Amino acid sequence: MVQLLSPDGTRTPHPELDAVIAGNGGEDDLASPERLRGYYRDMVMIRAADLEATSLQRQGQLGLWASALGQEAAQIGAGHASREQDYLVPTYREHGIAWARGIEPWRLLESFRGVSHGGWDPNALRTHPYMIVLGSQAPHAVGYAMGLQRDGVVGTGKKETDTAVLALFGDGASSEGEVSESFTFAASFQAPVVFFTQNNQWAISVPTSVQTRVPLAQRSRGWGIPSVRVDGNDVLAVLAAVRDGLDAARAGEGPRFIEAVTYRMAAHTTSDDASRYRPSSEEEEWAAKDPILRLRRHLEQLGEIDEEFVARCDEEAHDLAMQLHHHIHGMEDPDPLGMFTHAYAEPHPIVEAEREQYLEYIAQFEDEGGDENADDATPSRDQNAEQDTAEQNGERA
Amino acid sequence: MVQLLSPDGTRTPHPELDAVIAGNGGEDDLASPERLRGYYRDMVMIRAADLEATSLQRQGQLGLWASALGQEAAQIGAGHASREQDYLVPTYREHGIAWARGIEPWRLLESFRGVSHGGWDPNALRTHPYMIVLGSQAPHAVGYAMGLQRDGVVGTGKKETDTAVLALFGDGASSEGEVSESFTFAASFQAPVVFFTQNNQWAISVPTSVQTRVPLAQRSRGWGIPSVRVDGNDVLAVLAAVRDGLDAARAGEGPRFIEAVTYRMAAHTTSDDASRYRPSSEEEEWAAKDPILRLRRHLEQLGEIDEEFVARCDEEAHDLAMQLHHHIHGMEDPDPLGMFTHAYAEPHPIVEAEREQYLEYIAQFEDEGGDENADDATPSRDQNAEQDTAEQNGERA
Amino acid sequence: MSSTTLPIAKAITAGLRDAMRADDKVLLMGEDIGVLGGVFRVTDGLHSEFGSQRVVDTPLAEAGIVGTSVGLAVRGYRPVVEIQFDGFVFPAFNQITTQVAKMHNRTNGAVHMPIVIRIPHGGGIGAIEHHSESPEALFAHTAGLRILAPSNAHDAYWMTRQAIECEDPVILFEPKKRYWVKGDVDPDQRPELSPWQAEVVRPGTDATLLAWGPSMPLAIESAEAAAEDGIELEVIDARSLAPIDYPTIAASVKRTGRLLITHEAPVLGGLGGEIAARISEECFYHLEAPVMRVGGYHLPYPPARMEHAYLPDLDRVLDGVDRLLEH
Amino acid sequence: MSSTTLPIAKAITAGLRDAMRADDKVLLMGEDIGVLGGVFRVTDGLHSEFGSQRVVDTPLAEAGIVGTSVGLAVRGYRPVVEIQFDGFVFPAFNQITTQVAKMHNRTNGAVHMPIVIRIPHGGGIGAIEHHSESPEALFAHTAGLRILAPSNAHDAYWMTRQAIECEDPVILFEPKKRYWVKGDVDPDQRPELSPWQAEVVRPGTDATLLAWGPSMPLAIESAEAAAEDGIELEVIDARSLAPIDYPTIAASVKRTGRLLITHEAPVLGGLGGEIAARISEECFYHLEAPVMRVGGYHLPYPPARMEHAYLPDLDRVLDGVDRLLEH
Ligand SMILES: Cc1ncc(C[n+]2csc(CCOP(=O)(O)OP(=O)(O)O)c2C)c(N)n1
Ligand SMILES: Cc1ncc(C[n+]2csc(CCOP(=O)(O)OP(=O)(O)O)c2C)c(N)n1
């Protein structure tokens, strides 16, 4: 397992990846003190946003939250490994990836709040929507990469335009046939795609050992796709491995696979109770390998971090959490009429007719609604259903 | 690539598999002259049946035929590697497997003639039906193997009862996600199953290189499933590798994967025109590696075959072909009423009602049918549709 | 144990447990069904009672889960598969449609496929995408499958047992929104009513209201509300969605002359359409109004904060009743 | 090139070729579509004209084919996917239902999914299992998809072009039984009739007969046979199966008072049911008989030597007409 930072923060040398970190000659040093502080700040920020989201869920502001606690290094590292022009294809737990791509945290919360199913423009943000059907996004990533090949932005040697795709999926999702088919297509067409798994040890309650009895990194070698296993709590190792993979993909060398070994510190989602299937000792064990702490120790060893910087990060993180809080609390429920808007891109008579029917139906209540709240002209809801919703305790996602 | 017989028939030693051939100590010598002659005869027989089936298709007796010419060694070898109690899960081109399992060739022709969709009892014949949806049978094989584990007939050391499954699929089918999922399940549960691919170089018109850029045998190693690549035109190599794999599976050592490198000498099916996508030189090249010829040369080197035996095999093969011919020509069309019989195992009111309707409907024509052929009381068919059928030249399967 | 009160989820648990005790060929397969007991806790306690050979936490691959269950069935087992949510059945669609449904027929009856596929289904739980689907019509069209949709604890228990006992594959749509609604269950008293029959749960004279599974409480609530306006609806719980019990429905419609069907799935192409077509044909001379349907719109299931407008509710059903009676 | 005579298969080839010439974002994906030109030769000649970057022989994996086409569409391409036979679309069912159909909606309209999924469909060709399916109802229920079913060479050419031009995903059901039936095609004359509209192909007064795709010749033949008995059937080619053009069908039924629908898919849960339900509602006061359906039985598609008894044919349609008129 590749490690560039040992748990105590010591930088350990690596025969190939050191050059990547050093910027492969021409580029910026990826481990400059400024950058390292940047990663630290990013991880602190996203953790704060994540914790705030959990508390927003507890406040009833979100229907669900899938925390990425513990996976900050894997996500911030992989996110920063990509270049501006790259296309990232996430799962539903890639809050650090999104942060590194400059996507405002509140946008991630839309789908968990239930106001949209994603709602951002993938091409504008160069990031695919969060995807729920496990593994389904993997072939999309490969297809996008095949598009890049046809657009002539692979292997030209032009650093600003050569482009690759980073496809993310979990250790659990790795078992879905669509992920394997994605390996097949990527290998066959030598598509510029890097597959990236955060092996966080669990797929809800199922340990990774049920998905594979050998290191997951080995999976892609069945297709001749080179792979590497990295310490996912080591931001530098992830950064270097993913950057290296993406560079190779951009250069036309075909796909790569990277397994980042990390840990899902929280329950699967806010609906889950992890104590049912794993001992808290396991969580404690992994807490000792905390990715933020590790980078901080490294910065301390370098003498490149001080109390003031740490405090400023914490303050900014607090501010971010507050912003998120206010943003979400201030969010109005969407007009249900909107559901009719984007089922089709072109006019559709059935949808139009149903929309008309809906409007007519709603209008009845508006007429009657003299003594009702003017803002809430929708009909009275089925009270029983509401109650059951609260009662049911199933997990989601 | 494992080879026990070189193309000129010379027996080449192999560090592990020689012992398997020799019967692993306690068992019969798998390469005794008698057995070798048996394999030879089997291959000659099944080739004759195969050629006859092609000619039956030309005569309009079959709707389609998928020839296994060239794959005789792979199939006869794998078939004989299994033990009586093992369960075999074929594709739609396993005529040699079926032969080795004692399934009469005419039973294979039922589905190609269009009188049933398979029609044999998988448990009685210990062979799954021929399967058309590529890859779909692979998880069945694993599930059956999981059943064996639960039945306590794996790893007990009892030779007569320990059981394994042989799951077959083609090089093309290897790309289907369901095959990969089968690897996952088999590895996870250490199911007693041997996956066996006849890499016959083609999936209709698509060469194996589109499915994989590395030897296909490597595929399963992504799951830590041991694999071996054998010369599929070498009956002994296939026999030894599959026997070894099945023995290991029966002993509770988990799954294995075997790639047999062979060649589909005929077109994909009788509807296909291979000249559109491959040069005949390729076919000639492979003809030189003919599996039957190779075993004959080996027997000649051993001095264990004579003209008389060869002639007798040819004669028996001819008889078999004639039997097949007569059996198929004598086959009556099934009563369509039969289609209502096996949709469900338990009574189903809709099916019963539709069956009644059908009978009433048919009865109308019987009443009218004074001047019609009494045997053919079904209504006049749509003549146009018949014509189109002949006109259309798409391939099937 | 005689009659007892259980939430629907626990009634299914009891059905599974009793089936497993009665027949050791019954085993459970699925994601998170073992130690966790399933995300809805339906298999809670079964792993500790029956162990991991019979309560199998599988790899995360639905086609693999259903596909291996086909092989287990050939080997003589009776697998009960859990699909974690309705929206995740689609990776297994090929296995269900081309294998589970057809293997018995393919072998001319030699092999049985006593597989149960449990699917928590329906919306109204405030969930994210793919967790609120009602895909029953996509299975009802395929011959070889049967579908049961219990709406109460009693049926949940018994349909679980009877689905497992059935020699044909059965898809069991479980009303996830109502998993925690309680009802009486008597595990000792095998019901007289066949699981394949519909049930008139409220007699009425003015119109028939047909629903199933998660929509049943809405149907009953609607009938009660209508009764306040002097309209007597006969409410039928379809219970079996494949086969549909047409005799019971047609008999009711012949009495009432009117039929309203409500389900959560989009109206367009939903099972309501098939029933409407069939009843319109069978009851042509008895119908005083066209068969009407109240269901989801022809849209992807919307985000949670819009779902109240998407799902049929009391007002929409009563609006449908009004339109039906105005004819 | 002006009007010319082509078999349906070649009309589609021409449609693909012209679309590819007009827009270099159009590319084809599928099994054996390259050098071989597809098992039905529909892509014949396209690989040599456009090369392997635009006519892509893919690995043998339907979910991968459709799934990669989603990514290509996000990147601005217009993939046209060939599914080799109707029975092999199911491994791609998840991608079609949860991804292709929903990506536009998921991104609030930011991303378009101009994907065409070509499926040779229907029976009557004497084929082995899984080669004769009619799964249109399984797609029509899912919002986000469109479905076209050309029945003649003219529509085959133009629907291919218009499906490719459409910003929504379109499933193109190609009548494989009739691939080699010729008809006039005018690639220069863009048709006035929208692809989403049904067409009255034979006027009549006594009843309306609705069909599509492979069943159209049977419908016309039936109308001709009925005419000999003095019964004038109005024949409608539905053409678009999603959306269904209800106005055209309803207008006809309001004139004739009777509707018979024929399709190859099993009647139970088939698209005919949805249409029957809708027309029964819209035309309630005009219908002199219930809407009737003649289609496949609720059975797995039978072996080739039984299929004549399974498929609707002239006698069965005329029997349906008789029953319809007897009412
Ligand atoms: C096709 C499909 N099946 C099941 C689920 C339900 N589900 C959601 S997350 C999850 C576990 C995923 O584990 P993993 O891929 O390791 O990702 P992680 O949650 O650890 O980030 C499951 C089973 C789903 N979303 N999609
Ligand atoms: C799911 C599925 N997709 C497509 C087909 C059509 N088809 C039948 S055989 C074949 C090629 C199979 O190649 P391979 O697996 O190598 O087996 P071989 O024909 O060489 O024995 C194809 C594409 C099918 N039967 N099933």
Ligand SMILES: [Mg+2]
């Ligand atoms: Mg995980």
Ligand SMILES: [Mg+2]
């Ligand atoms: Mg092959």
